[in-house]
Amino acid sequence: xxxxxxxxxxxxxxxxxxxxxxxxxxxxxxxxxxxxxxxxxxxxxxxxxxxxxxxxxxxxxxxxxxxxxxxxxxxxxxxxxxxxxxxxxxxxxxxxxxxxxxxxxxxxxxxxxxxxxxxxxxxxxxxxxxxxxxxxxxxxxxxxxxxxxxxxxxxxxxxxxxxxxxxxxxxxxxxxxxxxxxxxxxxxxxxxxxxxxxxxxxxxxxxxxxxxxxxxxxxxxxxxxxxxxxxxxxxxxxxxxxxxxxxxxxxxxxxxxxxxxxxxxxxxxxxxxxxxxxxxxxxxxxxxxxxxxxxxxxxxxxxxxxxxxxxxxxxxxxxxxxxxxxxxxxxxxxxxxxxxxxxxxxxxxxxxxxxxxxxxxxxxxxxxxxxxxxxxxxxxxxxxxxxxxxxxxxxxxxxxxxxxxxxxxxxxxxxxxxxxxxxxxxxxxxxxxxxxxxxxxxxxxxxxxxxxxxxxxxxxxxxxxxxxxxxxxxxxxxxxxxxxxxxxxxxxx
Amino acid sequence: xxxxxxxxxxxxxxxxxxxxxxxxxxxxxxxxxxxxxxxxxxxxxxxxxxxxxxxxxxxxxxxxxxxxxxxxxxxxxxxxxxxxxxxxxxxxxxxxxxxxxxxxxxxxxxxxxxxxxxxxxxxxxxxxxxxxxxxxxxxxxxxxxxxxxxxxxxxxxxxxxxxxxxxxxxxxxxxxxxxxxxxxxxxxxxxxxxxxxxxxxxxxxxxxxxxxxxxxxxxxxxxxxxxxxxxxxxxxxxxxxxxxxxxxxxxxxxxxxxxxxxxxxxxxxxxxxxxxxxxxxxxxxxxxxxxxxxxxxxxxxxxxxxxxxxxxxxxxxxxxxxxxxxxxxxxxxxxxxxxxxxxxxxxxxxxxxxxxxxxxxxxxxxxxxxxxxxxxxxxxxxxxxxxxxxxxxxxxxxxxxxxxxxxxxxxxxxxxxxxxxxxxxxxxxxxxxxxxxxxxxxxxxxxxxxxxxxxxxxxxxxxxxxxxxxxxxxxxxxxxxx
Numbered sequence: 015x016x017x018x019x020x021x022x023x024x025x026x027x028x029x030x031x032x033x034x035x036x037x038x039x040x041x042x043x044x045x046x047x048x049x050x051x052x053x054x055x056x057x058x059x060x061x062x063x064x065x066x067x068x069x070x071x072x073x074x075x076x077x078x079x080x081x082x083x084x085x086x087x088x089x090x091x092x093x094x095x096x097x098x099x100x101x102x103x104x105x106x107x108x109x110x111x112x113x114x115x116x117x118x119x120x121x122x123x124x125x126x127x128x129x130x131x132x133x134x135x136x137x138x139x140x141x142x143x144x145x146x147x148x149x150x151x152x153x154x155x156x157x158x159x160x161x162x163x164x165x166x167x168x169x170x171x172x173x174x175x176x177x178x179x180x181x182x183x184x185x186x187x188x189x190x191x192x193x194x195x196x197x198x199x200x201x202x203x204x205x206x207x208x209x210x211x212x213x214x215x216x217x218x219x220x221x222x223x224x225x226x227x228x229x230x231x232x233x234x235x236x237x238x239x240x241x242x243x244x245x246x247x248x249x250x251x252x253x254x255x256x257x258x259x260x261x262x263x264x265x266x267x268x269x270x271x272x273x274x275x276x277x278x279x280x281x282x283x284x285x286x287x288x289x290x291x292x293x294x295x296x297x298x299x300x301x302x303x304x305x306x307x308x309x310x311x312x313x314x315x316x317x318x319x320x321x322x323x324x325x326x327x328x329x330x331x332x333x334x335x336x337x338x339x340x341x342x343x344x345x346x347x348x349x350x351x352x353x354x355x356x357x358x359x360x361x362x363x364x365x366x367x368x369x370x371x372x373x374x375x376x377x378x379x380x381x382x383x384x385x386x387x388x389x390x391x392x393x394x395x396x397x398x399x400x401x402x403x404x405x406x407x408x409x410x411x412x413x414x415x416x417x418x419x420x421x422x423x424x425x426x427x428x429x430x431x432x433x434x435x436x437x438x439x440x441x442x443x444x445x446x447x448x449x450x451x452x453x454x455x456x457x458x459x460x461x462x463x464x465x466x467x468x469x470x471x472x473x474x475x476x477x478x479x480x481x482x483x484x485x486x487x488x489x490x491x492x493x494x495x496x497x498x499x500x501x502x503x504x505x506x507x
Numbered sequence: 508x509x510x511x512x513x514x515x516x517x518x519x520x521x522x523x524x525x526x527x528x529x530x531x532x533x534x535x536x537x538x539x540x541x542x543x544x545x546x547x548x549x550x551x552x553x554x555x556x557x558x559x560x561x562x563x564x565x566x567x568x569x570x571x572x573x574x575x576x577x578x579x580x581x582x583x584x585x586x587x588x589x590x591x592x593x594x595x596x597x598x599x600x601x602x603x604x605x606x607x608x609x610x611x612x613x614x615x616x617x618x619x620x621x622x623x624x625x626x627x628x629x630x631x632x633x634x635x636x637x638x639x640x641x642x643x644x645x646x647x648x649x650x651x652x653x654x655x656x657x658x659x660x661x662x663x664x665x666x667x668x669x670x671x672x673x674x675x676x677x678x679x680x681x682x683x684x685x686x687x688x689x690x691x692x693x694x695x696x697x698x699x700x701x702x703x704x705x706x707x708x709x710x711x712x713x714x715x716x717x718x719x720x721x722x723x724x725x726x727x728x729x730x731x732x733x734x735x736x737x738x739x740x741x742x743x744x745x746x747x748x749x750x751x752x753x754x755x756x757x758x759x760x761x762x763x764x765x766x767x768x769x770x771x772x773x774x775x776x777x778x779x780x781x782x783x784x785x786x787x788x789x790x791x792x793x794x795x796x797x798x799x800x801x802x803x804x805x806x807x808x809x810x811x812x813x814x815x816x817x818x819x820x821x822x823x824x825x826x827x828x829x830x831x832x833x834x835x836x837x838x839x840x841x842x843x844x845x846x847x848x849x850x851x852x853x854x855x856x857x858x859x860x861x862x863x864x865x866x867x868x869x870x871x872x873x874x875x876x877x878x879x880x881x882x883x884x885x886x887x888x889x890x891x892x893x894x895x896x897x898x899x900x901x902x903x904x905x906x907x908x909x910x911x912x913x914x915x916x917x918x919x920x921x922x923x924x925x926x927x928x929x930x931x932x933x934x935x936x937x938x939x940x941x942x943x944x945x946x947x948x949x950x951x952x953x954x955x956x957x958x959x960x961x962x963x964x965x966x967x968x969x970x971x972x973x974x975x976x977x978x979x980x981x982x983x984x985x986x987x988x989x
Contacts, residue, residue, distance in 0.1 A: 116557065225789075349556070350557075383783065386783035
């Protein structure tokens with residue numbers, strides 16, 4: 015007979031497990047929701063992973079979910095509490111995007127992802143911390159302060175979805191949503207030891223997700239397992255007429271292929287992802303994971319992505335260029351931060367934006383503005399677009415030979431808070447393996463594969479367009495044979 | 508025109524902004540109806556709230572393609588939306604979605620009729636789709652500026668002409684022709700008071716014979732035909748003055764002040780914005796195929812030019828009359844009804860472009876607001892044709908009809924205006940006039956033919972204008988031979 019205390023360790027449960035318990039009446043959504051709200055209260059002081067906790071709304075939604083479970087209208091996610099990255103607009107709730115600029119912004123509408131989650135009966139616990147406007151790889155650019163990595167609170171959780179990653183890693187929420195423009199789901203998932211997937215560009219609606227770089231941004235789930243990510247992606251994905259770049263394609267059941275054996279799977283290993291700059295201990299962890307795949311019947315194939323070295327420079331032209339226009343709407347006129355007593359229009363603009371945006375956001379707006387300027391456009395923006403095609407072609411060629419591509423998600427484990435904040439280039443390089451996937455619009459995952467000095471290491475799995483089911487299958491099979499993904503940081507057990 | 512046209516040549520190109528007659532905005536579902544309370548027709552997308560995205564209104568595409576076909580332009584099979592970046596409070600995203608390198612409509616043309624009766628072809632460089640901005644409302648908000656975003660996101664096509672016009676009159680003729688066309692093909696209501704149709708004029712001058720264009724000034728946002736003409740002429744004079752005083756025209760944007768009838772500088776090229784155009788990543792390229800274009804081609808009505816050619820062939824109208832009548836679809840329809848009913852197209856054309864047009868013009872009415880409808884008007888012309896009344900009397904009848912005194916027949920009857928065709932009655936009047944003017948009659952008989960006019964005039968006067976002038980003439984000839 016288990017003790018009362020042991021029985022109530024809901025935070026050790028995956029969404030798949032909690033779903034079964036909810037359906038079986040072993041726990042109510044209100045109980046679960048209160049449980050996680052209590053955990054946030056008890057532990058988030060050490061992490062700073064939430065910007066806003068929506069206790070009342072959460073309990074009300076949980077009550078509705080319990081009613082739905084009772085009257086038999088519940089789906090697999092009904093009553094499951096999760097957290098949303100604060101980049102998603104949530105009606106009636108502050109949506110800050112990690113910025114002083116939107117500290118006072120209460121969204122009058124829900125993002126499509128939020129609507130879809132509500133429709134699936136998911137309960138929102140709150141809004142997670144993030145790099146300001148999703149610009150950062152460490153969650154240190156947030157107006158609400160840095161987020162700490164639950165595995166080692168001296169280190170960063172990665173970014174920009176650092177709050178979501180830390181909250182899930184510390185099991186303050188069973189899962190969370192994230193967004194990924196250059197690695198912002200995968201890199202923090204890797205650093206926090208959780209599972210995250212960035213779907214194919216166009217698979218999930220961007221409506222209501224505050225834009226950073228429109229041609230790269232994509233939302234996805236961050237959870238404890240590939241199975242959980244599949245369940246969440248089932249609810250998130252799908253056509254939305256409000257997003258012209260969202261693809262009108264049927265959404266498969268992402269759990270359907272999870273159990274497929276991997277025998278004969280061809281895994282491509284880009285030599286560029288195992289070269290200079292990769293921490294040797296991280297490489298060992300990744301090689302060990304690859305050995306595990308060999309045991310599962312997969313075949314390892316050496317491949318080349320010859321243009322991958324261009325990814326970071328291309329990204330840091332394209333993304334800032336798009337963001338420089340996307341963030342122009344934050345002008346102090348209609349909503350958001352407005353400077354005190356502007357003397358004229360120019361003063362209103364320059365001070366509202368100067369005071370409302372943080373340093374990294376300003377840096378990227380300036381870089382992007384420069385890249386689009388008359389006389390520089392061809393050399394920077396146009397050139398980058400051409401190179402972007404070359405990078406995509408590399409993947410296209412690779413996927414003729416292999417089914418998935420694997421490598422480290424990041425070159426190193428979580429670094430110390432403050433370590434790279436004054437060195438943007440070295441910060442940018444922590445996304446060196448993830449960025450190309452965004453530039454090509456491909457789906458990519460990060461899966462916990464082990465530890466180096468007590469800090470998690472993520473294995474990146476990239477697939478061909480719309481092969482999310484395959485990625486999730488490949489990750490799930492690994493997770494059936496390993497338990498890295500079930501590890502919980504000591505301080506949050 | 509007070510400049511020396513023998514010395515200076517003027518070069519004008521127009522950029523016409525024409526609102527497309529869609530019910531909702533170009534990238535959002537908000538209504539485009541005019542005149543609502545400020546900001547009641549601005550949705551989340553129009554307000555540029557964080558996270559919103561544009562979705563292209565396909566109806567705007569259809570209307571733009573229709574325009575392209577009507578000016579025989581190349582249609583962009585793959586057009587691309589770009590962002591034009593600039594900060595202004597009435598531009599909520601701080602960029603305008605427009606089309607830069609790949610517009611929906613490419614090279615086309617429009618023919619205009621010159622005053623000397625010749626036709627001139629004006630090149631159309633391109634026409635692209637874009638969204639309108641909102642409106643800044645100065646003054647009435649405790650010293651602050653109000654912003655009304657109802658208009659933000661209203662679909663426009665900007666029609667860019669080649670610098671083919673050589674006078675303000677030509678520019679107006681072109682603008683009128685485009686205005687008439689967009690209403691003809693029903694892509695715009697063309698309402699200039701409401702801002703649905705307005706233009707920017709690029710104006711430069713050069714000495715005759717000089718190959719290169721002079722430096723141009725861009726006159727912004729002119730919203731009436733009259734102002735276009737005045738603004739261009741005043742700008743021409745200004746530029747010539749500058750050059751003749753030894754100065755140089757600088758490239759700049761100028762605003763026409765109708766109250767002062769002057770143009771003044773808004774900003775020079777040096778302080779011009781770098782708009783940093785780039786393809787909008789929120790919108791996919793608009794790809795269309797031949798089948799789509801053919802579908803729209805089928806929807807096109809008979810175009811003014813085709814109608815004009817038909818009128819010239821079918822009704823034997825002059826090019827000028829045919830052009831005037833075909834400026835609006837409603838006017839052409841009116842004319843066709845009149846011509847059919849009265850059976851005399853030339854007479855109809857004369858009266859429609861003459862008396863009727865003058866009257867409408869005087870009262871600033873559209874043909875659809877005419878107080879005499881086409882059937883009634885044909886009734887009047889019928890009475891001219893069957894000699895019941897003379898053309899002169901017909902003008903009085905028309906006046907009475909306009910005042911609501913009934914049909915042509917009713918007016919003729921009640922006022923006793925019926926032409927006198929009874930020969931004996933006319934002969935009596937002829938005799939009387941001859942008897943009263945023996946000296947003049949002698950002169951006439953002596954070969955002074957000019958006296959004939961005097962007699963006809965006197966007799967017509969005696970008849971109160973009702974005698975048939977033909978019969979009067981005949982009888983006078985007879986009296987001379989007697």
